[in-house]
Amino acid sequence: MSTPSTQVVSADAKTILLIEDDEAHALLIRRAFESHPEGYVIDVVRTLREARDTLEHHVPALVIADYRLPDGEGVELLQVQSNTASVCPVVIMTGHGDEHLAVESMRAGAIDYIVKSDATMGGMPRTADRVLREWHHIEQRRKAEQALALSEERYALAAKAVNDGLWDWNLETNTVYYSPRLKAMLGFAEGDLDDTLDAAFGLVHEGDVGLLRAAIDSHLSGGTPHLECECRMLNNNDSDFRWMMIRGLAVRYSDGVAYRMAGSLTDIHERKRAEQQLHHDALHDVLTGLPNRALFMDRLSRCLERARRCDNYLFAVLFLDLDRFKVVNDSLGHTVGDELLKSVADRLLDSLRDGDTVCRFGGDEFGVVLDGIDREDEAMQIAKRIAQRVEQTYRLSGDEVFTTASIGIALGSNDADSAESLIHNADTAMFRAKAHGRGYVELFKGTMHMDALQQLHLENDLRRALAHEELTVFYQPIVSLESGRIEGFEALVRWQHPEKGLVLPCEFIPLVEETGLINAMGRYVLKLACAQLREWQHRLLLPDLTISVNISAKQFVESDLADQIKKMLHEYALKPACLKLEITENLIMENTEDASQFVEALYEHGIGLAMDDFGTGYSSLSYLHSIPVDTLKIDRSFVSQMDTDSNGFEIVRTIIALARTLKINVTAEGVESIDQLTLLRALQCPMAQGFYFSKPLDVASAEALLISRPSW
Ligand SMILES: Nc1nc2c(ncn2[C@@H]2O[C@@H]3COP(=O)(O)O[C@H]4[C@@H](O)[C@H](n5cnc6c(=O)[nH]c(N)nc65)O[C@@H]4COP(=O)(O)O[C@H]3[C@H]2O)c(=O)[nH]1
Secondary structure, eight states, rough: OTTTSSSSSEEEEEEEEEEEHHHHHHHHHHHHHHHHHOOOOOEEEHHHHHHHHHHHHHEEEEEEEEEEEETTTTHHHHHHHHHHHSSSSSEHHHOTTTHHHHHHHHTTOSSSEOOOOOHHHHHHHHHHHHHHHHHHHHHHHHHHHHHHHHHHHHHHHHHHHTEEEEEEEEEETTEEEEEEEHHHHHTOOOSOSSSSSHHHHHOOHHHHHHHHHHHHHHHHSSSSSSSSEEEEOOOTOOOOOOEEEHHHHHHHOOOOEEEEEEEEEEOHHHHHHHHHHHHHHHBBBBTOOOOHHHHHHHHHHHHHHHHHHHHTOOOOEEEEETHHHHHHHHHHOOOOOHHHHHHHHHHHHHHHHHOEEEEEETTTEEEEEEOOSSSSHHHHHHHHHHHHHHSOOEEETTEEOOOOEEEEEEEOTTTTOHHHHHHHHHHHHHHHHHHHHHTOOOOOOOOOHHHHHHOOOOOOOHHHHTTTOEEEEEEEEEEEEOOOOEEEEEEEEEEEEETTTEGGGGGTTHHHOOOOOOTHHHHHHHHHHHHHHHHHHHHOOOOOEOOOOOOOOGGSSTTHHHHHHHHHHTTTTOOGGGGEEEEEEEHHHHHHHHHHHHHHHHTTTOOEEEEEEETTTTTTTTTTHSSSSOEEOOOOOTTTTTOOOHHHHHHHHHHHHHHHHTOOOOEEEOSSSSSHHHHHHTTTOOOOOOOTTOOOOOHHHHHHHHHHHOOO
């Protein structure tokens, strides 16, 4: 028989060629096939020669050959002319005692053998079925391997061109071929890497092992059309992990079971790094390297999801804004400003736990998510710790820089609605903290939004009030306890609201300060008060009548405040000693530098300075030596208690004694009863003010009171 590739041979799937010279045996086998459902035609020949002739023209489904034939041995069919077993399965039959021949036949390429007996010959159809199934299997595999060899050849060429490494895993022996290029890519010399799967898995980053195994399993089980997995693999040369792309394709039996998988290894490290950088840049702030708003929102959303799942899970959002950052930026330059932001970022990271997230929203605003806190006040404690850490001195480009942070806190639990609303709440609380001054921490409360809306209306109203001169001044007499006569007045602002009527300062002064309207309002009140004093001094012939005007801390921001006051005195031709400016002790303590410059300027000009609400603030008496205060105003809270509480009395007594020693004037505020007045007189308090004498009055009533020349 010549090779199938050179001879035209017709394949006959319904014919079985039986080579048997023993007629009885041939008959037995033929009969056995008669009832076979496939309806095989049994073509019987007696000699090797006949068999060869037949095979020249037909390829049967199966050849069954007796070992001993008249002109040779059945096994010769397998040995000559590049053998029959390559085109169809051959089963050899031997006699008893010839089993060794059967083994030889199998070695030569027979697919199976039987030792002749009635039973084995009668059971030949079953043997044929099994053998044909097996042959089909082998055929399939041969075809797949041929196709694979072809595509592998192509692939090897392509892989060489793109510099990939190749691998080929025999699932049956569980050995892997790694190409020299693949080994070189992983930093191994030719003989260095074992031919096992574990050898490669041992190089995969532990974080990616699970992923790779899952990808392989999924492809082997037919879940994915091919294997494709990106993972980090250790490079033997430099002990660094590099990103690799592993691709592969399984070769399967017809029943889908894979027996081999082969593929490539591509170095994708640079591409992956570039991708990671892009991804990082999209989610991080370039200056500080902290997560940006987008990433922050993502982390926050995860906390929200968790809160919805677990009842007891609590988290918090902090909104942090640096106070006076603009001053640093404007005075020391943007480079120092940037350094400050970076240092603040570092300190924030330092102050938090691993699971927490810090981000920069932009400018001098930062956000923090405190993941999983135990109690509400824990958020407050952490925020205060952060505020303290931020407050510590920074050494930047040779300068000592100071800053503080105002922090708003919004608590998140299972009833929090969205990430945006939590940030908004924390922002609202931060604004409230800022209104208190620098370095405050405030916890968000539901009423704050309402307050914010009301404040917005109020602010608009106030701007209109200033433009339409709805603000006015009331006057409350200040009485000399020695003479019992009015010495002067304190000017107290009022808002004559078109709908609400008379509005008291406590309702609008904080907002006026917050919005910066305080400067315009302060000038306006001062002008009205000076004009009124001038008029009363002249018309009522009271040249020594005084006026006290309140100055807010926020007015110090205007550096020319002292000059404005001097100009005003000049304009109304008033003696400087007739004007007293009332400031609070807190104001002095918080703005020491600005305050002392301002106070010095006033002092030089002979303008009096009264310390308002004395005893309620820092009560640090040391500044009384350094700041030229000429009047202490004892706070109403002490005066109101002095006739009922011995402590109150003691405090008032001590302040009066202290002032006397320091040669400073004293005014007792909030005198409401004759008893209080009597006690104050007994303590030789020089001046007093309060409802007992008169409430603050409009211009006409104050003038009427003056004209009546009351005496107490
Ligand atoms: N219960 C009681 N209260 C008494 C008594 N005697 C006086 N008062 C009230 O005590 C406040 C005294 O003014 P203050 O301590 O400077 O406290 C002032 C001052 O800090 C601020 N303020 C008022 N006018 C101005 C202003 O023109 N500019 C600035 N910056 N602040 C002002 O608003 C605060 C409150 O002012 P008012 O509501 O006018 O309240 C006034 C006055 O009406 C008394 O016997 N009993």
